[in-house]
Amino acid sequence: MKLINLKEAEFKEYALKHPQNNFHQTVEWGILKEKNGWKMQLLGLVEKNKIEAACMILKKKTTLGNIFYSPRGFLIDYKNYNLLKKFTEEITKYGKKNNAVFIKVDPYVPYIKRDIDGNIKEEGLKNEQIIENLTSLNYKHKGFNLNFENLQPRWMFTLDLKNKSLEDIMKNMESKTRQLIRKNIKRNLITEELSDDNLSEFKKIMTHTSERRNFIDRPFSYYKDMYEVLSKNNMIKFIVTKLDIKKYLKTLQDEKNSHEDSIKNKEEKIKNNAKINIDKTNKSINISKEKINALEKNINDILKTQKEHGDFVVLGGILFIIYGDEVLSLFGGSYKEFMDYNSFYTTNYEMIKYAVENKYKRYNFYGISGDFNSKNEYYGLYDFKRGFGGEVTELIGEFDLIINKHKMFLYNLLLKSYSYLKKIKSIIRKGKVWSLRR
Numbered sequence: 371m372k373l374i375n376l377k378e379a380e381f382k383e384y385a386l387k388h389p390q391n392n393f394h395q396t397v398e399w400g401i402l403k404e405k406n407g408w409k410m411q412l413l414g415l416v417e418k419n420k421i422e423a424a425c426m427i428l429k430k431k432t433t434l435g436n437i438f439y440s441p442r443g444f445l446i447d448y449k450n451y452n453l454l455k456k457f458t459e460e461i462t463k464y465g466k467k468n469n470a471v472f473i474k475v476d477p478y479v480p481y482i483k484r485d486i487d488g489n490i491k492e493e494g495l496k497n498e499q500i501i502e503n504l505t506s507l508n509y510k511h512k513g514f515n516l517n518f519e520n521l522q523p524r525w526m527f528t529l530d531l532k533n534k535s536l537e538d539i540m541k542n543m544e545s546k547t548r549q550l551i552r553k554n555i556k557r558n559l560i561t562e563e564l565s566d567d568n569l570s571e572f573k574k575i576m577t578h579t580s581e582r583r584n585f586i587d588r589p590f591s592y593y594k595d596m597y598e599v600l601s602k603n604n605m606i607k608f609i610v611t612k613l614d615i616k617k618y619l620k621t622l623q624d625e626k627n628s629h630e631d632s633i634k635n636k637e638e639k640i641k642n643n644a645k646i647n648i649d650k651t652n653k654s655i656n657i658s659k660e661k662i663n664a665l666e667k668n669i670n671d672i673l674k675t676q677k678e679h680g681d682f683v684v685l686g687g688i689l690f691i692i693y694g695d696e697v698l699s700l701f702g703g704s705y706k707e708f709m710d711y712n713s714f715y716t717t718n719y720e721m722i723k724y725a726v727e728n729k730y731k732r733y734n735f736y737g738i739s740g741d742f743n744s745k746n747e748y749y750g751l752y753d754f755k756r757g758f759g760g761e762v763t764e765l766i767g768e769f770d771l772i773i774n775k776h777k778m779f780l781y782n783l784l785l786k787s788y789s790y791l792k793k794i795k796s797i798i799r800k801g802k803v804w805s806l807r808r
Contacts, residue, residue, distance in 0.1 A: 371417040373460035376424060381412040384421045385445055391694040392478045393605065394441035394522070400426050402599045406592075408439075413464065415446075415457050423447075423457045427473070434777045434784075438465060438473040442522065448479060448500040458507045458771065465773040471781050473771040475509070476522055484762040488742045497766055504769050512768035516740040517748060520768050523737030527752065529722065529760035532731045536723055542759035547715060554716045558617035559685070561720040564608040566601075569593050572608045575687045579703025593689075600691070609721060610687035611713040615676045619669065626665045629658040685713035690721055695731035697721060718758065733760075740764060 376384075378397045385395050393399055400410030407430060414424040423446035428439045446457055465473055481501075483494025505511055515524055529539070540548060564572055573590045580587035593608075600606035636651050675683060686704025690697060699721065704713055718735070725733050735755040739748035740762075772778045 371415050371422060371456055371460070373413055373457075373464055374416055376412040376414040376421070378412065380414065380421070381424060381426065384414065384424050385426075386694060388424075388445040390442075390445055390478045392442045392696070393691045393693040393698065394478075395426050395443050395445055396605075396693060397426070398599050398603060398605055399441070400428065402595060403428050405595045405599075413461070415453075415460060422453060425461075425475075429468070429470075432471070432781070434781055435469045435471045435774065437781075438468075438470050439521070440473065440475045442478040443475055444477065448477065448497075448503060451503050454503055455507055458509075462771065462773060465771070470773040471777045472773055474521070474768060475771070476520060476524075476768040477766055479766050481514075481764045481766045484764055486756055486759070486761050488740065488762045501766055507771075509769040509771050512770065514740075514767060518737060518739070524765050524767050525738050525740040526763045526765070527735040527738045527755040527760055528763045529733040529735070529758060530731070531722075531726055531733055534726065536726050539722060539726065539759060544757040544759075547757035550712050550715045551719045554712065556621060557711065558614040558621060559611055559711065559713065559716045560614055561609050561611050561717060564610060564687075566594075566597055569597055569608060571610060571684060572687050572689070575610070575684070575703045575705065578705055582706050596689070605691060605693050607690040607692065607721075608687060609690060609717055611685050611717045611720075613675075613683040613685060613708070613711065615672060615679075615681050615683060619672055619676075622665055622669050622672065626662055626669070629662050629665070633658050633662075683708065685711050686717065688714070688717050688721075692730075696734050697725040697730050697732070698734040699736055701736075714754070722758070735760070738762070 382397055385391055388395075397410070397412070400408075400412070404410055408428040409430070411427045411429060412424070413427060414421045416422065423444060425440045425444040425446075427443075428441065429436050430439075444457065446454060448454055461473060464470075477500075479497060479500060480495060481498075482496050483491040485491055501511060512520065531539070540551075543551075570590065573587075573593055576587045576593075596606060597608065633655050636646075636655050639646050640648065640651060684705070685708040686702060688702030689700045691700050692698070699718060702714070702717070722733050735758070738752040738755060739746055741748070742752065743749065744753075770778075
């Protein structure tokens with residue numbers, strides 16, 4: 371067996387059929403990263419013209435040498451020790467030949483099977499052997515982190531769609547989630563896929579969200595590049611959720627009219643001395659009047675929103691990646707002014723519906739924390755995703771295959787210094803934001 375450079379078509383065919391297929395191990399993702407300073411390389415371990423393992427590696431130059439990263443790779447049977455050993459030997463040679471400091475890999479491989487609450491399923495999958503295989507071949511495991519310390523999330527929340535209808539999935543949702551989805555249907559919330567012409571709408575959402583949550587957003591060019599590269603093979607969807615104000619106003623007015631008709635009917639019965647329970651009828655009339663008052667306030671608020679924003683109001687949006695058997699919710703944002711509409715429930719529901727209708731096997735809500743304590747700062751993110759049903763997915767984590775020990779030592783030293791300065795800068799930045807908000 372030998373390691374060779376693969377043609378794009380060869381790699382695409384192999385990657386799509388592999389059990390660990392994921393959007394990070396695609397030519398398209400490599401092309402996108404090349405727009406951000408990386409160099410893509412497609413490698414395959416071949417025997418008798420048959421690809422036994424492959425990976426897309428990203429290379430970046432540093433003052434110490436090249437760093438290699440195979441995102442969510444390699445595409446290999448990690449349980450096959452001899453195959454993994456041969457691949458490691460060959461890729462180590464490749465790394466030395468190309469002045470690599472190390473090769474980082476974070477396989478798209480589950481570690482231990484968990485349930486919706488993060489509890490280990492005793493009868494489920496356990497992949498300790500894969501970790502042992504890697505560490506025995508000198509891959510340095512970066513640990514079992516709980517939050518977002520790695521380049522990619524180690525913890526995800528996923529929803530199995532195999533052989534399930536939308537009705538099945540709705541039944542497994544928490545009642546609060548179902549109620550909010552149905553409430554938003556009644557409110558006439560709609561989803562819309564953005565095209566290249568109106569991607570600026572998504573950028574506006576993310577800019578607002580970054581300012582609200584104090585993180586640095588990507589430039590508009592990043593979103594444009596993502597759309598340009600990934601839309602060619604239908605791998606990306608920018609979905610925004612909107613409020614259709616005209617339809618919502620009609621819904622509210624119809625509901626108000628219904629209560630007014632009910633009051634009128636009950637008052638007629640009282641006036642005509644009909645055989646009714648007077649106290650119960652009056653109580654029902656008062657309840658309807660309270661609802662009318664609430665509806666009138668709601669209608670007035672919506673009319674003000676219509677005057678300011680027009681007939682359609684963008685509430686929020688999410689960027690979705692679609693590849694292989696999976697629909698993945700990568701990231702998104704929403705406007706603080708319209709948080710009460712809980713638009714993320716509608717956006718995810720509509721994309722789950724899309725995934726079911728198009729026979730995808732998994733819906734991936736993506737990153738969560740592995741710390742399920744309600745006091746954890748990321749708990750709300752997990753709690754929201756858990757409401758849709760599904761399970762916690764824990765991956766085996768990051769590994770570094772060190773190619774040059776001396777350069778790796780210097781690299782880690784520089785990285786610690788950089789991380790320290792970045793932390794100080796973040797504290798200063800947060801302090802300034804806090805000062806401005808006082």
